[in-house]
Amino acid sequence: MKNAKLLVAALLIAGTALFSSCSKQEEVTKNDAPSEETLSQIRALGFSTHDVKRDGDAYVVEGDIRLTSADLKNSYANGKLLRVGSEEQYRTTNLVSVGSTTRTIYVAVSSTLPSAYVTATDEAIRRYNAEGLRLRFQRVSSGYNILLTKAPSGSSYLASAGFPTSTGNPHNQVLVNSTYLGSNPGTNYLATILAHEIGHCIGFRHTDYMNRAYSCGGAYTNEGASTVGAILIPGTPSSADPNSWMLACVGTGVNRPFNTNDRTALNYLY
Template identity: 60%
Template sequence: MQNKFRLSALALALLIAGASCKKAATVAEEPNAVTQEVVDGIKAMGFTTTGIQATDGGYIVEGDIFISRNDLGRNMQGAILRVGQSEQYRTTNLVTGLPRVITISVDSRLASSYVAATDEAIARFNAENLQLTFQRVSSGANIAITQAPRNAQYLASAGFPTAQGNPHNQVLVNTRAIGSQPQSTVATILAHEIGHCIGFRHTDYMDRSYSCGGSTANEGASTVGAILIPGTPAGPDPNSWMLACIGSGQNRPFNANDKTALSYLY
C-alpha cells in the first residue's frame, strides 16, 4: 500500500505541565495556543477542528491551509454551491487586476532543488496561457516560498487570496517531511500550495478520505467560500493537482479538469 504524504496536520501532542516540589509553577499561555476559544473560532469559520496546529501568526487547518490569528472571529461572508462529492472548488476571494504577473521567491536557506522545483511549478502554470503569469524573483515577491518552523507537523502550507484581490503571500515547506522526494513531486506540492494562494480549495474538500484514506472527513464550506467551478466533473477526480493528499514519489501535472478550472478562473 502506497504511503501517503498528508497535506494534513499530525495528531497534536498534549503537553502536561508537572508541578515542581514544594513550588507551584505558573506557565504563561502561548500567543497561538490551541485554546477552546481558538477551536470555537475555527469551527465558526466552517473549517474542521480536527488536527489544528499552532504556527507563527496563526493556525494550520485541514492539513495545509493557514488561518491567521486576526481572521478568527472576523465576520467574513462566504459562499458555497455543492454538486456531487469531488470537484474543483474556489474561494470567494480571487486574485484580481488581470492580466497580472505574480512573482515568487525561494528563500536562500532552502536547497537549490527547491529552486528547480519552483521553476517547474511556474512552468506548469505559464504553459496554460492564463491571465495570471508567474515569474521567479530573488526578493520582494508576491509569494515567498520559505522554510516551515522546525516543529511543523505538515508537509507544506499556504493561505487564500485577500479581500483586496492579492494572492496569499507565503508558502511554507517542511523540508524534513518532504525529504528526498523527486523534483516532480516537490513541484506538484508547490503548485498545489500556489493553487491555494490564488484561490483553489481541495478538489476533495467534501471528503478528504478520497485521497488521504481513513474515515470520511468533510472540510466544511467555511467563510472563505467553496464555490463549484463550472465545467469540472460531478464525480471523483483521481489525478487533480488539488487533491488533499499525495503519494510518495507521485507527480500530478494539471489534468484536463484542472486546466478547465484554471482557464475558467484566470
C-alpha cells in the same frame, strides 16, 4: 488512490509510506491546543476544526492551510465555491485581483531552501504559465508576492500556505518542511507539492474538500463549508476526480500535473 493515514496532518501510509502535499501525520511536535473560542472562529470561517495545530502565531487547519489571528477575525459573506465533479473543486471567497488584462505574481525561493527547490519551483511556475491564464507567475530574487521558505524546525506539516487577502493579493508565504522532505525529493513530486500550495495562495481549497477520505483514506471527513457558499463549474464531470493537483493527499513521489478538470477550474477563475 486510497491511503491509510496522514503523518501529523497529512502524511499517508498505504502499504508503503505516502505523503500529503499538505502535511505529515507523524507527530513531530506537540503544539498548544486551540481554545474553544479559536475553534469557533475557525468553524465560522468555513474550515474544519479537526486536528487543528498551533504553529507559532498561526493555526494550521485541514493539513496545510495557515490561519493567522487576523484571518480568524474575518467573516466571509456571499462566499463562492467551485466544484469539479462529485469530489469537488473549491475556491475561497477571496481571489487574486487580475484586472482587465493579465497580472504577474512574483515568486521567490528563500536561500533557506536547498537548490533543488528552485528547480521544482520553476517547474511549478511552468505548469501554471503553460495554461495561458490571465494570472502569470515569474520567479524573482526580490520584490516577491509569494515567498517559499523553510518551515520552522519541528513543524508538524509537510508544507503550508494561506488564502488570498481581502484586497485581492495572493497569500504571501509558503512554508516548506525541507527537513522532512530532504535536499532533493524529486523535481516533479516537489513541484506537485509547491503548485498545490500556490493553488491555496491564489484561492483554491482541496478538490476532495467534501470528503478527505477520497485521497487520504480513513473515515469520511467533510472539511466544512459554513458561510463559504458554492458554485458549480459549468461543463465539469459528475464523477470523482482522482488525479487533481488540489487533492488533499498525494503518494510519495507522485507527480500530479494539471488534469482536464483542473484546467477547467483554473480557466474559470483566471
